[in-house]
Amino acid sequence: MKQIFQFLKVYRVAAVMAVFLMLVELTVELVQPLLISKIIDDGIAPGDTNVVLLWSGVLVAGTLFAFGAGILSSFYASHVSQSLGYDIREKLYGKVQSFSYAVFNRFATSSLITRLTNDVTQVQETTFMGLRFMLRVPLVVIGSMIMALVVHAELGFLLLLTVPALFLFIVWIVKKAAKLFNRVQQRLDAVNGVMQENLGGMRLIRVFVRRQLEADRFAKHSGELMQSSTSALRLTEITLPFIVLIMNAGIIAVLWFGHLEIGAGSATTGEVVAIVNYSLRTAGALSALSMLVSAFSRARASAQRLEEALLTDSESQERTQGKQGVGYIDKGGIAFEKVTFQYPDTDAPVLENISFEARPGETVAILGATGSGKSSLMQLILRLYEEDKGSIRIDGRNVRDMDLRQLHDSIGYVPQEVLLFTGTIRENIAWGFDDASMEQIIEAAKKAQIHDTIVQLPSGYDTMLGQRGINLSGGQKQRISIARALVRKPAILLLDDSTSALDVATEAALLQALGEMSCTTFLVTQKISSTLNADLILLLDDGHLIAQGKHKPLLATNDLYRRIYESQFGEEGSHVGRA
Numbered sequence: 001m002k003q004i005f006q007f008l009k010v011y012r013v014a015a016v017m018a019v020f021l022m023l024v025e026l027t028v029e030l031v032q033p034l035l036i037s038k039i040i041d042d043g044i045a046p047g048d049t050n051v052v053l054l055w056s057g058v059l060v061a062g063t064l065f066a067f068g069a070g071i072l073s074s075f076y077a078s079h080v081s082q083s084l085g086y087d088i089r090e091k092l093y094g095k096v097q098s099f100s101y102a103v104f105n106r107f108a109t110s111s112l113i114t115r116l117t118n119d120v121t122q123v124q125e126t127t128f129m130g131l132r133f134m135l136r137v138p139l140v141v142i143g144s145m146i147m148a149l150v151v152h153a154e155l156g157f158l159l160l161l162t163v164p165a166l167f168l169f170i171v172w173i174v175k176k177a178a179k180l181f182n183r184v185q186q187r188l189d190a191v192n193g194v195m196q197e198n199l200g201g202m203r204l205i206r207v208f209v210r211r212q213l214e215a216d217r218f219a220k221h222s223g224e225l226m227q228s229s230t231s232a233l234r235l236t237e238i239t240l241p242f243i244v245l246i247m248n249a250g251i252i253a254v255l256w257f258g259h260l261e262i263g264a265g266s267a268t269t270g271e272v273v274a275i276v277n278y279s280l281r282t283a284g285a286l287s288a289l290s291m292l293v294s295a296f297s298r299a300r301a302s303a304q305r306l307e308e309a310l311l312t313d314s315e316s317q318e319r320t321q322g323k324q325g326v327g328y329i330d331k332g333g334i335a336f337e338k339v340t341f342q343y344p345d346t347d348a349p350v351l352e353n354i355s356f357e358a359r360p361g362e363t364v365a366i367l368g369a370t371g372s373g374k375s376s377l378m379q380l381i382l383r384l385y386e387e388d389k390g391s392i393r394i395d396g397r398n399v400r401d402m403d404l405r406q407l408h409d410s411i412g413y414v415p416q417e418v419l420l421f422t423g424t425i426r427e428n429i430a431w432g433f434d435d436a437s438m439e440q441i442i443e444a445a446k447k448a449q450i451h452d453t454i455v456q457l458p459s460g461y462d463t464m465l466g467q468r469g470i471n472l473s474g475g476q477k478q479r480i481s482i483a484r485a486l487v488r489k490p491a492i493l494l495l496d497d498s499t500s501a502l503d504v505a506t507e508a509a510l511l512q513a514l515g516e517m518s519c520t521t522f523l524v525t526q527k528i529s530s531t532l533n534a535d536l537i538l539l540l541d542d543g544h545l546i547a548q549g550k551h552k553p554l555l556a557t558n559d560l561y562r563r564i565y566e567s568q569f570g571e572e573g574s575h576v577g578r579a
């Protein structure tokens with residue numbers, strides 16, 4: 001909670017104003033029963049119309065004043081709570097952006113979305129309620145008790161008996177409910193997770209006839225959410241009837257003893273009415289407290305989840321800025337020296353003792369079975385993860401010493417899973433390199449073999465892409481993604497199985513265009529056709545670099561490479577290839 005309170009500091013003036021105006025409103029409210037008792041005892045009972053008119057006038061003026069103060073207090077409270085929500089969202093979003101890739105993967109995306117939306121809203125709403133009611137409730141209760149004691153000590157004492165017991169009961173509820181609401185938020189994460197997967201994979205779900213199965217999975221998680229929400233709400237909802245029951249018993253006691261006191265001449269009717277009035281106000285305040293309990297319990301759970309994310313370490317300055325603050329790559333020569341890497345929280349390394357050297361401008365093809373570590377190797381070059389042993393050098397400099405931003409600026413990366421955004425094709429190609437001119441965009445699109453396709457579209461480069469590029473074919477998406485990597489003229493180009501959807505002719509044209517560029521290219525591929533002209537082929541098997549070299553020597557000396565070759569070109573091709 002401490003972190004969240006820090007956010008309030010900026011708005012302390014408005015928060016104080018909200019509370020101050022609420023106090024004004026409250027003071028008037030607390031004096032009202034006293035005025036009513038005066039009207040009854042000094043005006044109505046003796047039949048003095050002037051007294052009735054005078055105090056009624058004061059009562060009406062006070063009520064209007066309280067009304068104005070209440071509205072102004074609400075204005076300030078909503079300003080504070082909405083601004084607070086905005087600030088927390090901003091800070092959290094920035095924080096998530098600053099997570100290292102390993103830390104980012106620790107949080108489920110759906111959980112981060114719930115935190116950024118639902119959890120922030122909970123805190124926001126409770127802050128509003130807090131400013132308006134959190135202080136008001138205890139003050140109404142304490143103020144009513146004091147005023148009741150002032151009006152009539154013995155009858156006021158009855159009120160004093162009931163309130164502490166109720167207060168302890170509410171504290172118990174708050175503690176219990178916080179745990180339950182925490183579970184509600186976790187289950188909400190799960191529902192969001194399933195929803196995200198389902199909406200993202202709608203096409204696959206239909207094709208695999210999994211609609212019913214997925215609907216069942218969703219219903220299961222949604223049912224669990226309903227169950228935990230119901231238990232949490234049930235617990236908080238019993239608070240209200242319980243409070244009303246106890247307070248009504250107190251009011252009956254006040255009326256009973258009040259009538260005895262009036263009979264004995266030691267209390268007036270006005271005093272009994274005033275005490276009943278204070279009891280009713282206390283009951284109202286405690287009922288509001290029961291709603292606050294529910295909101296506060298939820299907000300507490302949400303605040304804890306927000307703080308967990310806010311207190312998670314960002315990527316270190318040293319890691320992002322580099323020890324020497326240098327990162328731009330001149331030539332693009334890459335050397336791996338006995339590199340071993342293991343993902344955090346896993347049992348075994350996914351890459352072991354990898355050594356190779358790619359000279360500037362060379363094309364390196366990485367070949368290997370699925371799961372052999374090809375993508376992981378690329379992630380190490382990008383420094384999304386860092387090696388555990390050995391070193392990676394680019395142009396002779398250890399990547400660990402390089403400025404991460406500059407390093408990424410010098411690398412063009414095309415991930416295995418193409419990600420396009422809602423926007424025009426032009427915007428998608430220029431994404432990450434906003435200064436790109438139209439000529440540069442076209443040049444990149446030509447090299448990526450997608451220019452001819454784009455110009456045939458009715459709106460050309462201004463064609464709007466739907467969500468994730470829904471209106472394009474798989475191969476078209478891949479090529480736009482490649483154009484995006486090329487437009488920045490990178491020193492190093494990493495293509496992670498990015499040509500899988502291209503036909504052989506288009507792929508050959510693309511590789512030729514890439515070969516004419518001066519960048520060092522890493523090409524993860526399953527197709528031997530892509531490796532034929534590579535300067536270096538790395539053959540990975542279960543995290544080990546079992547062979548490296550050019551096509552012909554590998555074909556002649558390595559059994560696995562030859563088998564892969566033969567599986568794609570047939571044995572005939574193998575003899576031709578070796579010749």
Ligand SMILES: Nc1ncnc2c1ncn2[C@@H]1O[C@H](COP(=O)(O)OP(=O)(O)OP(=O)(O)O)[C@@H](O)[C@H]1O
Pocket residue numbers: 105343344346350368369370371372373374375376377416
């Ligand atoms: N974020 C991660 N956390 C833990 N393990 C991971 C992570 N990413 C990948 N792995 C594991 O590392 C191993 C290598 O994965 P990697 O993605 O590098 O293989 P790959 O050769 O690129 O496979 P593919 O051809 O199927 O893309 C796999 O066993 C995989 O399960």
